[in-house]
Amino acid sequence: MGFDSGREMPDRVVVKVGTRLVVDDEGRPRRRFLDHICAQIRELIDAGTEVLLVSSGAVTVGWRMLPGPRKTLRVAERASAAAIGQPVMLRYWADSLAKVHLAPAQVLLTQDDVVNRDRCMRLRQTLEGLLAWGVLPVINENDSVTVEQVTFGENDLLAAMVAVAITPAELLVILSDQEGLYTADPRQSPRAELIRTVQPDEDVSRFAAGAGGPESLGGMAKKIQAARRATDCGIRVVIADGNVPEVLTRIVRGEEIGTCMLPGPRMPSRRAWLAAHLKPRGTLIVDGGARRALLQSDGCSLLPSGITDVQGDFHAGDVVTVNDAEGREIARGLVNYSAEETRAIRGQHSSRIREIIRRDGPPEVVHRDDMVVQVSE
Numbered sequence: 001m002g003f004d005s006g007r008e009m010p011d012r013v014v015v016k017v018g019t020r021l022v023v024d025d026e027g028r029p030r031r032r033f034l035d036h037i038c039a040q041i042r043e044l045i046d047a048g049t050e051v052l053l054v055s056s057g058a059v060t061v062g063w064r065m066l067p068g069p070r071k072t073l074r075v076a077e078r079a080s081a082a083a084i085g086q087p088v089m090l091r092y093w094a095d096s097l098a099k100v101h102l103a104p105a106q107v108l109l110t111q112d113d114v115v116n117r118d119r120c121m122r123l124r125q126t127l128e129g130l131l132a133w134g135v136l137p138v139i140n141e142n143d144s145v146t147v148e149q150v151t152f153g154e155n156d157l158l159a160a161m162v163a164v165a166i167t168p169a170e171l172l173v174i175l176s177d178q179e180g181l182y183t184a185d186p187r188q189s190p191r192a193e194l195i196r197t198v199q200p201d202e203d204v205s206r207f208a209a210g211a212g213g214p215e216s217l218g219g220m221a222k223k224i225q226a227a228r229r230a231t232d233c234g235i236r237v238v239i240a241d242g243n244v245p246e247v248l249t250r251i252v253r254g255e256e257i258g259t260c261m262l263p264g265p266r267m268p269s270r271r272a273w274l275a276a277h278l279k280p281r282g283t284l285i286v287d288g289g290a291r292r293a294l295l296q297s298d299g300c301s302l303l304p305s306g307i308t309d310v311q312g313d314f315h316a317g318d319v320v321t322v323n324d325a326e327g328r329e330i331a332r333g334l335v336n337y338s339a340e341e342t343r344a345i346r347g348q349h350s351s352r353i354r355e356i357i358r359r360d361g362p363p364e365v366v367h368r369d370d371m372v373v374q375v376s377e
């Protein structure tokens, strides 16, 4: 299939493995799977591809270790279960990795670590350092400290953020116990077909909505949303069944397994970080003229004169979304002024900025170099 680097194999791949692959219903390790995937990771590293692993399973492992029967976990219990499960899950990985002479390094993340540019860059350094040492980063959400509203939930989005923003990769492989994306629920419709390839601008969300029972339904829809964030930034995504023999090495070598979501043009990493931003701090509403200017060419900065309204509370340097009057997102970017200042200068000509806010500042509220236009959700 060929990658940007000109090589047949990607320089770097992020692999996400779902809970059902790594542990059974009782939270016991699925050793054969773990051994098999670790052997494949070894093979890829030996062939010159860097691998980062995003592993779920901690909550289930911890939950099953708690005394007494429990059908569900409350949010606070989930956080505690994760604290019990993380070290155990890492030990399962360590056992299987040891067989191929690899060591794991545990990295637990929250959304703040991605959203904050300094933390994100620090993380990149750490992870790249680990890769250079030949250690396998085993990444999971730090479920013990995340709050419900800002959890990654299933790790698909976390894996996409790792591939897009933290350690830019060329390929994201999402492995679960499902074969890929189907045109209908394969358990209910004999005519359901596996979708082999999805084009960068193809809307396949309708297929996810129709597929699977309550569990896999959300599961596939979320996988596609997460995958879209990656493909929008130029990263190829393959969704496949982790139980297929040699699935990872075969996918990385370009074999067609599962569903391959083809990427759009590659985005420079800073712009990708902006585009994939999870939590913009505010919104700038723009008039029709500014909307046209931003959409017509990717090369326009946003000036105060085109802004009609300012929502939220943000500081200079924060990420904001730019919406049109109908509430559609047009762009995302780093804002040069605080919310208060932007409110004061909105609708005004840039030449009046100094007089209004009593300090010098750039003529644009969001500079074109700090902006990504038309971010898809």
Ligand code: GLU
Binding pocket: 018, 019, 055, 056, 057, 058, 059, 060, 140, 141, 143, 153, 154, 155, 156
């Ligand atoms: N961070 C969660 C865990 O480790 C992810 C749960 C999931 O993806 O199912 O259990």
